[in-house]
Amino acid sequence: MAMSQTNLASVQSAPSVAAAEPDVAVSARQISKTYGEVEALRSLSLEFPRGQLTSLLGPSGCGKTTLLKIVAGLLEPDSGEILVNGKAVTGPGPDRAFVFQDFALLPWASVIRNVAFGLELRGVAKSEREDVARKYIGNVGLAGFENAYPHELSGGMRQRVGLARALSVDADVLLMDEPFSAVDEQTRRKFQEDLLSLVQNENKTFIFVTHSIEEAVYVSDQIAILLPRPSRVLEVIRPSGFRDSGAVNIRRDPEYLDIVDKIWASLRSYVE
Amino acid sequence: MRMFGYRLPGMSSLIVWGLLWELVGRLGVTFFLPPLSEVFVTLFEVIGTPAFLKALGETAYAFILGVFFAIVIGVPTGILMGKNRLVDELLLPWVNIFLSAPLTALVPVLMVLFGFGMQSIIITTTLFAIWIIILNARAGVMQINRSLVEMARCFGASPFEAFTKIYFWAALPEILGGVRIGVIRAVKGVIIGQLLISIVGFGALFELYSANFLMAHFWAVLIVLFALAFTISELLAYLERRVSYYAAKR
Numbered sequence: 001m002a003m004s005q006t007n008l009a010s011v012q013s014a015p016s017v018a019a020a021e022p023d024v025a026v027s028a029r030q031i032s033k034t035y036g037e038v039e040a041l042r043s044l045s046l047e048f049p050r051g052q053l054t055s056l057l058g059p060s061g062c063g064k065t066t067l068l069k070i071v072a073g074l075l076e077p078d079s080g081e082i083l084v085n086g087k088a089v090t091g092p093g094p095d096r097a098f099v100f101q102d103f104a105l106l107p108w109a110s111v112i113r114n115v116a117f118g119l120e121l122r123g124v125a126k127s128e129r130e131d132v133a134r135k136y137i138g139n140v141g142l143a144g145f146e147n148a149y150p151h152e153l154s155g156g157m158r159q160r161v162g163l164a165r166a167l168s169v170d171a172d173v174l175l176m177d178e179p180f181s182a183v184d185e186q187t188r189r190k191f192q193e194d195l196l197s198l199v200q201n202e203n204k205t206f207i208f209v210t211h212s213i214e215e216a217v218y219v220s221d222q223i224a225i226l227l228p229r230p231s232r233v234l235e236v237i238r239p240s241g242f243r244d245s246g247a248v249n250i251r252r253d254p255e256y257l258d259i260v261d262k263i264w265a266s267l268r269s270y271v272e
Numbered sequence: 273m274r275m276f277g278y279r280l281p282g283m284s285s286l287i288v289w290g291l292l293w294e295l296v297g298r299l300g301v302t303f304f305l306p307p308l309s310e311v312f313v314t315l316f317e318v319i320g321t322p323a324f325l326k327a328l329g330e331t332a333y334a335f336i337l338g339v340f341f342a343i344v345i346g347v348p349t350g351i352l353m354g355k356n357r358l359v360d361e362l363l364l365p366w367v368n369i370f371l372s373a374p375l376t377a378l379v380p381v382l383m384v385l386f387g388f389g390m391q392s393i394i395i396t397t398t399l400f401a402i403w404i405i406i407l408n409a410r411a412g413v414m415q416i417n418r419s420l421v422e423m424a425r426c427f428g429a430s431p432f433e434a435f436t437k438i439y440f441w442a443a444l445p446e447i448l449g450g451v452r453i454g455v456i457r458a459v460k461g462v463i464i465g466q467l468l469i470s471i472v473g474f475g476a477l478f479e480l481y482s483a484n485f486l487m488a489h490f491w492a493v494l495i496v497l498f499a500l501a502f503t504i505s506e507l508l509a510y511l512e513r514r515v516s517y518y519a520a521k522r
Contacts, residue, residue: 104423
């Protein structure tokens with residue numbers, strides 16, 4: 001399976017194949033979306049294996065954020081459908097949680113209320129949701145900052161709040177829209193390492209939008225390379241070997257370096 | 273401001289103007305301007321009298337109710353306009369017209385519609401205050417960070433929850449700014465209402481004093497009114513500063 005997907009020029013798998021595949025958490029089928037004159041996505045199909053991290057990688061304008069927002073139910077596709085656990089998406093739902101590029105925290109609310117906000121909207125009682133929030137605030141390494149306000153935190157800490165909020169609603173699918181692009185390089189590296197263990201420990205499906213090739217190769221079980229105008233899936237790459245060599249050794253692994261080079265080779269002509 | 277190396281406290285210029293007033297008053301240039309000291313003496317004489325307290329009560333009643341309706345109608349309307357393009361297209365021209373319209377000219381129409389009583393005065397007050405409150409709430413909502421709205425939708429907020437948990441708070445600094453300006457306009461509204469509709473409250477006092485050339489009394493009441501409006505406005509400005517820490521970070 002890993003080999004068969006490595007060199008697919010486009011993934012236009014028939015629906016019956018997808019339905020027979022039990023370990024697919026999210027599948028996009030023939031998704032098209034245009035904004036006025038601009039064609040963002042054309043008949044795009046892609047599958048996201050359960051419990052794994054798939055990144056959507058591509059130059060700007062390739063529709064990766066659009067695809068993510070369609071999966072989230074924030075945007076409606078012009079045609080095609082998204083299946084999450086076999087059910088068609090008609091709007092946002094509790095099976096998916098979103099991590100925003102600009103964090104999207106409530107500036108007037110404390111860290112704990114921000115983290116518990118998803119549960120607050122679901123009508124969970126205050127003491128109960130704050131217990132859950134406290135647990136995830138600890139998990140993302142922000143214990144002690146429960147009563148701080150977003151403007152008192154650094155960018156990296158704010159994104160940890162955003163991450164804790166997404167985790168606390170316990171959704172099957174975590175959608176991350178360039179979550180580390182607004183934080184500094186060192187913080188980003190730490191985030192990437194933390195993300196690896198998060199994917200390993202939480203039994204969740206991650207869809208991760210990024211424009212960094214190194215980041216995509218580092219954190220992903222599967223990388224979908226999207227190309228713009230018209231938007232299409234160029235290739236789905238599944239790195240095999242280096243994931244087990246430990247977070248600190250990945251960047252020295254020959255396969256890691258080969259894949260980074262290969263992706264750059266296929267993308268460079270699309271970067272203006 | 274600094275002068276001769278000393279930091280002057282806020283509104284020091286009032287002292288200069290006060291002295292000038294006193295001087296002009298003592299020169300007896302015009303009956304219109306008695307010395308400031310005389311005005312203040314009159315002020316303390318007047319302030320405890322039943323007539324003054326009655327006027328204060330009537331004015332406060334109309335003012336508070338008028339501002340109350342302006343806020344409870346204006347803020348949700350403004351938020352709705354900022355959220356919903358259709359509502360905005362429908363209402364914005366009217367809001368802009370009424371914001372700049374000479375509302376005083378409308379008062380006779382209100383008297384025909386709502387009679388000569390307190391009701392018309394309250395409506396006049398509301399009409400003076402509400403438009404800027406609507407426009408500011410609208411502006412506050414329109415500059416809200418899109419991803420906050422998407423976040424609320426993602427985590428399953430109903431439209432009502434988005435309204436009360438996101439839009440209102442995100443727009444709060446602008447809403448308070450609008451309420452502050454609206455309150456100042458409402459002071460004008462309530463006095464104009466009291467002068468034109470039925471002669472009650474401070475309006476009646478102004479009418480009485482100016483008709484009898486009691487200029488010291490006239491100025492005394494005006495100063496009281498100014499002090500009240502200024503206090504309310506400063507109180508709201510203080511609240512505005514309390515919440516504006518996050519205004520730049522939405």
